[in-house]
Amino acid sequence: MGLSNEEISKQYRERETLYLKLIEEVKKQLNYLLSEKDVKLAFPIEARVKELQSILKKCENKNLELNNISEIGDIAGFRIIVLFRSDIEIVSQILKENFEIFKKEDAHDRLSENEFGYSSVHFDATLKEEWCSTPTCKDLKDLKMEIQLRTASQHIWAASSHTLQYKKEEQIPMELRRVVNRAAALLELVDLEFERVLIERENYVSKISENDENEVLNIETLKNVMDKMFPPENKEADEDYALILSELYSYGIKNLNDLIEIIDKNLDYAVKRDKEYVNKVLTSNSDDYDMEHRNRAKHGIYFTHLGLIRTIMRKDYPKKQYTNI
Template sequence: MKGKILKDFDIEKSTFNDFEEKIELLILELIKNEKISIHQITGRVKERTSLDKKIDKKDNKYKEISEITDIVGIRIITYLESDVDRIAELINREFKLDVENSIDKRKLRTDQFGYRSLHYVVSCKEERTNLIEYKRFKGLKFEIQIRSILQHAWAEIEHDLGYKGITSIPDAYKRNFNRVAALLESADLEFDRLKKELTKYESEVSQLIKNEPENVPIDQTSLLSLVQSDEVINKAREIISKNVGCSFTKNIDYSSQIELFKNFFNIQTIEDLKKSLSHHEKVYLEFVNELTKPLNYTTLPETLMIFYYQHFLAAFEENQDRVEEYLRLGHMGKENGKFIRLIKIAKTTSNNV
């Protein structure tokens, strides 16, 4: 039987390779459509030598190549454990599940720690294999392993240590082995909890800014929300768009601006920033107008309005030492020539408004 299976494998190898490529791209597209962020998706076709060993290991129980369900394999690594379940739901919906050969290796006994991963064996549903590009893959099964990045880290380290499973570890080291596994499992749960809390905060922050801005600290989420809603920022956006002829791309990296607001300008809360913007509105908008007249870009990041406001605050004081300190803290290098121009613009606009 083994000889026939290996011969069939050699004949069908190109089909397996095509199937793996097609399925990997399909699953990646399905995941993107669901807006699930993943760390990695990889695929492989089992090597002939590996298949040979598997047949021997199973005491030649296989009679046909179709009985071996993991010749084609897909591995999906998620960032969060909760996303394993989301992808599992997606796979259940889009493919035909082989329940008998699928196993949820995340379900350990209460006193167990260690390798955790969801292993599904699936095939394409009839409606997909009726499509011409999938017709030749009808009946082919493949294995999908789905696990979080921390579960994957455990699996890789376990493999590197050379001990497959807790039972193979010498008794003297089992306690330490379990302790590390428990830490990773706890970290998975904590990251999931943190993600839920951050998502809740993101959904509530716009209302918090409206109702109690004095209690909203300057952070990534609050700045992003303010950029979308503040009247002064919106006016600056319109001026830049008109002068430059550009559109704005969403940018969520405000880390440099956050550091400068807190440590250089002593602006700690959204209320502090809103009051500052309101106080300097006329001069700031004229500053933006003068600054952007010579520019010509097709797209600019939405962080620009905040970035320019910090330029304005630094230049408005007309203090060269202050400007140099601002440049240093903002990791912008020595751009004194540029900032002499900004100081002049700030001075001119201040006199004109």
């Protein structure tokens, strides 16, 4: 005989704080790990601790007989929603390397031909042993969690079908089946076309030639030149290349040759100014510099790539001024 509702409730209350701590720690680490691999999310990571009533209802609906509440694997739950289908494999690998995965399931694989569902990958996991050796995580050992991984299109379908309760084709009014099928197909097509954009972009970038002086500046040619010519440590994760491009256009810099010439001419000056600002920040006791600038200065940098290009342009066009470098 399994636990009574009263015993389940008692165990839940005893462990609720631990589960809340678990989702806080794991969410923080997931954000760090994804940022390290430059994975862009469609939405912030979702994290929740399942409410007691939901657990009791699940036990009732599925006739679960628990010996311990820890047998429920999704009390702590996370959802990671990525932009591109190819990111699914990248994030899956991150999870395999950093968590103890004891079960992985692609929801699409369990659907029959007449069932609706837009696949997401589910991981049942616990923290790795080395995580639990740290003071902040030592009491979280063996706590189970579920991590769902899907694309934005998959998320739209999951949310929509949940609201409509369209799980199986025979449950849908005949008059609506065609439009529902079409909606599902369109969302799948969105995923495929986004992936095609990535592939086409990679092909384009691989063909960029700095020797073509008439090559028009665009987002990709600009990124290519800046990545090659500027110090990598100054680059921010989310450089605003569209803003940089519009400012360069305002100076009349519209092709590769003009950009490369002015960077060649003034890059040493910009790097020197960067170091001067680093020294200013590190020796200043005033509130003139915010925490972000102070943190960057501690690593020996001040300007982002946007800041460097603005410094370079000001050298030749001193009357034009921009802020927020």
